[in-house]
Amino acid sequence: MSTLTRLYADHNATSALRDTAREAMVRALALAGNPSSVHAEGRAARAVLEDARERLASALEVRSEDVTFTSGATEALHLALDSAKAAGFAPVFVGAGEHDAVWAYAGLRWPDLQTVPLDRAGRIDPDWLAAAIHALPAGVHPLVVMQGANNETGALQPLAQVTALVRVRGGALVCDAVQLAGKEEVARYIGFADWLVISSHKIGGPTGAGALVTLPGTPLTNIRPGGGQERGARAGTQNVPAIAGFAAAAAEALGDAAVADFKARTSAERDQFEDSLAEALPDLVFIARDAPRLSNTACVALPGWEAARQIMALDLAGAAVSAGAACSSGKVKASRVLLAAGWPAEVAGSAIRASFGWSTRAGDGERLAALHLAAAQRANLRLPEKV
Ligand code: PLP
Numbered sequence: 001m002s003t004l005t006r007l008y009a010d011h012n013a014t015s016a017l018r019d020t021a022r023e024a025m026v027r028a029l030a031l032a033g034n035p036s037s038v039h040a041e042g043r044a045a046r047a048v049l050e051d052a053r054e055r056l057a058s059a060l061e062v063r064s065e066d067v068t069f070t071s072g073a074t075e076a077l078h079l080a081l082d083s084a085k086a087a088g089f090a091p092v093f094v095g096a097g098e099h100d101a102v103w104a105y106a107g108l109r110w111p112d113l114q115t116v117p118l119d120r121a122g123r124i125d126p127d128w129l130a131a132a133i134h135a136l137p138a139g140v141h142p143l144v145v146m147q148g149a150n151n152e153t154g155a156l157q158p159l160a161q162v163t164a165l166v167r168v169r170g171g172a173l174v175c176d177a178v179q180l181a182g183k184e185e186v187a188r189y190i191g192f193a194d195w196l197v198i199s200s201h202k203i204g205g206p207t208g209a210g211a212l213v214t215l216p217g218t219p220l221t222n223i224r225p226g227g228g229q230e231r232g233a234r235a236g237t238q239n240v241p242a243i244a245g246f247a248a249a250a251a252e253a254l255g256d257a258a259v260a261d262f263k264a265r266t267s268a269e270r271d272q273f274e275d276s277l278a279e280a281l282p283d284l285v286f287i288a289r290d291a292p293r294l295s296n297t298a299c300v301a302l303p304g305w306e307a308a309r310q311i312m313a314l315d316l317a318g319a320a321v322s323a324g325a326a327c328s329s330g331k332v333k334a335s336r337v338l339l340a341a342g343w344p345a346e347v348a349g350s351a352i353r354a355s356f357g358w359s360t361r362a363g364d365g366e367r368l369a370a371l372h373l374a375a376a377q378r379a380n381l382r383l384p385e386k387v
Contacts, residue, residue, distance in 0.1 A: 154297025
């Protein structure tokens with residue numbers, strides 16, 4: 001199968017670049033100046049940067065001064081965590097299903113952080129968190145670090161509930177909204193989090209750009225000083241072409257109508273994929289299927305068939321999917337998130353994720369299921385006769 005006809009179902013990892021983003025990038029690439037320079041070339045680059053800030057702010061319904069551009073969500077999350085640390089919030093609660101960008105860094109910043117347990121869908125347990133917060137002594141200001149939706153299972157997290165818990169105690173919330181943006185109406189969640197992070201390449205913009213969005217007055221503390229860009233909040237010359245592409249993608253992807261269209265199209269393909277597999281594979285395990293979840297994400301496990309082998313088989317057949325399971329030194333490790341969600345190792349190690357997106361074509365869900373079933377048959381998986 002040529003790359004032209006490949007079936008791409010890994011939008012939660014990186015979505016396809018939108019034409020509007022590519023065009024904005026090409027225009028910005030023609031500029032020579034550094035946006036911090038005062039000459040005409042610098043001012044031209046600065047104008048593109050500030051226009052991108054306005055566009056992103058308008059798509060998110062925030063003030064442009066509350067948008068800080070970074071090299072991606074990872075850096076924005078680290079800046080948010082550094083800022084929360086400097087502001088003295090404690091104790092710190094982190095969801096067990098957070099992306100490594102949060103998980104690994106929060107562990108470094110707060111070795112004594114408390115992990116919020118997950119249910120089988122990968123959703124944090126709000127009752128556990130409520131009990132833990134209610135048990136805190138008076139006068140402490142907790143920090144909760146929590147994603148909007150889980151990247152592996154698609155489970156939507158109870159953000160409104162958690163915000164209410166945190167606010168009552170004068171605490172704060174860092175929200176990794178990377179998987180919410182463009183899939184849910186992310187502007188509605190802005191007020192919930194003191195620090196909220198989104199990433200360009202998950203919404204059809206290029207890699208290499210992200211943003212930290214803060215509520216008015218929320219402090220930013222940069223522990224990596226340098227050129228003082230982004231009003232001193234983040235050092236390093238901004239990646240103007242990537243940021244221009246990011247803003248163009250945001251303008252196209254984040255509005256309510258675009259999100260409604262995204263939901264309708266991706267849920268149709270995702271449901272078709274799941275239904276076709278369910279019919280043929282009685283041993284299939286669905287993860288988060290009955291939970292509130294993103295419209296585009298399917299997470300299914302076939303115990304006995306390692307995730308890495310499924311992905312390679314599908315890749316050879318022309319389709320791109322992924323897994324939370326990590327492969328290092330030739331050994332497949334089960335997904336940390338699925339293990340934390342209480343799934344046994346054989347499920348966590350055989351779970352794959354199909355994530356559809358804006359460029360998904362009608363029929364992709366059905367085609368992906370057919371490719372998966374054919375690959376299962378070649379792998380000599382026990383399948384019913386009709387497959
Ligand atoms: N948070 C979540 C939930 C993600 O899915 C990802 C990317 O996979 C990140 C953070 C990191 O984003 P970036 O690649 O922009 O650093």
